[in-house]
Amino acid sequence: MTLFKSLSGLALSVALFSTAAFAGEITINSDHSDPVPKKAMEELIADFQKANPDVTVKWNNFDHEGYKSAIRNFLTADAPDVVAWYAGNRMEPFVKAGLFEDVTDVWTANGLDEQLKSSAPSMTIDGKKWGMPYTYYQWGIYYRKDIFAEQGITPPKTWAELLAASEKLKAAGITPFTIGTKALWPTGGWFDYLNLRVNGYEFHMELTSGKVPYTDPRVKAVFEKWGELVKAGYFIDNHAAIDWQDAVPQLVQGKAAMYLMGNFAVATFKEGGLKEEQIGFLQFPEITPGIPVAEEAPTDTFHIPSGAKNKEDAKKFLAYLASPAVQTKMNATLGQLPVNNTAEKPKDVFLDAGFTMLSNAHALAQFYDRDAQAEMAKAGMEGFQEFMVKPDNLDRILERLEKVRARVYK
């Protein structure tokens, strides 16, 4: 441990930040470094202080990537009172290491089990709640409405229709799907959706929690469907060299017609020059009929470290964060969906579509890299990327993933 501490000046600086904490002051560490989330955070903190004049909030804002390693330092070295993190298995290592505080009482005292119902499972470990969800967003296929209209394609609802639409687009010289896999995670979206539609949510959870071998025929069935798109050349070339933003111009220029992405991508589409009426949103089509439909909706959360000095006010903050009015305002700024089901959803076509889709969902997956253990996630997504470039390597990839699974989940 000493090595870790001495190596990282960051840990030291955070320690200096928060030693001055006293009752009536809470320190929040978070990674809201992009302009929009930053604004939402600033508003949230200002409003919270207005509502609780006796509490002062100190906010340390980190950049995204740095935060992921910094949090491990400050949780063990000198913990702030509230930290931003993610739901599901992503918070499990911290919970298991005893670094997060059990906040079940905040949930029961405020009737949140009912109001935050959709996210409750992903906040629960060992029957206790470990944090407070405040926002999520939907995933789905964004497509060019005008191109679909030109080609006479109606938004596909089944796999067969999707294949037919893709064939038609390809024949017209338009690549059906754009994607950038350099950062690996966009491949996770594809795998998850195909898996959710082929095998269902329960299987997704079993697989990501390491209970099913990757050599299972059901996993192979997912790749078979994926292969139908890959082998037909329905994805853009050279996607392994570009990031997800670099794949957007393909859609904007009309070289590609569809993009499986999270709702945050809409802002980028619009910045790229697409008008709102050119963009359509469709739910990922059905593959195995009769399987209860689950969706991806990664959830962002706040937690109280077990080493926090002012847990009382920190709990006040979490309760405040969970309330419908606060979630309404915050998500209006974020352009995402409130988790609280009594909150008002933002006025936006895509969020509206997402809200309807998610509220009818059988279950919500957190995304492959948040549901699976970190090491498995990395190996898995690397395998997905390889499959998308070399589909013939499938058996080798699956064997490799199985080797990793056997080691990670012993």
Added chain:
Amino acid sequence: MSNAVSPQSSVRPSSGFWKKNQQTLAPWLFLAPGMLMFVIYVLVPIFQSIWISFHDWDGLGEQVWIGFGNYAELLDDDTFYVALKNNLIWLVLYLLSIPAGLAAALFLNQTVAGIRLYKSLFFFPFVISQVVVGLMFTWFYAPDFGLFSKLTEWLTGEQIAVLADERFVTYGIIVAGLWPQTAYCMILYLTGLNNINPEQVEAARMDGAKGFKLLWNIILPQLGPATFIAMVVTVIGSLRSFDLVSVMTAGGPYGSSQVLSYFMYEQALSEYGFRMGYGAAIAVVLFLIMMVFISLFIVRMLRQERNA
């Protein structure tokens, strides 16, 4: 052993021990701060890393002793062999920067108007950060809008996305790395060329040596020390290649441009990592490989000094 302090100026009564051992102790006193730092920040961490490499540890919980478990796993890890192979490719190809640097230095070692400007332009890539070099080459290779992709499309009718192709990706990154490294070697040779004995060159010329013969028999032997330093920095630089891999591909596509130092970082400290023991085991392997080269260099250096 003459006492440097004259009797008149030594007003303070100095202890007998200090007086007697001043000359032996003084250098150690001057070395002490540096040595202390070296011990705390270099030697101790090395042993700590070796210690951690025998554990299973996520950086948060208990360290669990697993003996050589991490090393056994490493031997069974495909990525490790990919990284090792790529490190070897780096090592061999990176050495190209030495002859390239020599060529550039010889070319620039002329008295022409404006040569200083050319020299600084040639030196430029070494001045800018490796991260910037990585970004520039990423754009250079980028499919669709990169200069290189356009060039290959024009020549072969087909785009080659260097950084997305497992066959080319490592070489693509090495080329980016060679650019600043060549500039570095060039500077070393330029200083070496400044120190060449003009009389010897003159004498050789009078004996009828010119061109390649002159270079090989007269100039190059005198550049020996520069070549040695260039070798050392290039070999070490190739083994610790990290920034370019991190910026340009993050080890991808699917781990094919992985090198040991990035693999270590990824396992120990990246978003999906936090396997401190495993990362430390990779660090130890890399350390041992470097030790082989460093020892070779030191042995050579000592032998030279003894001969001199």
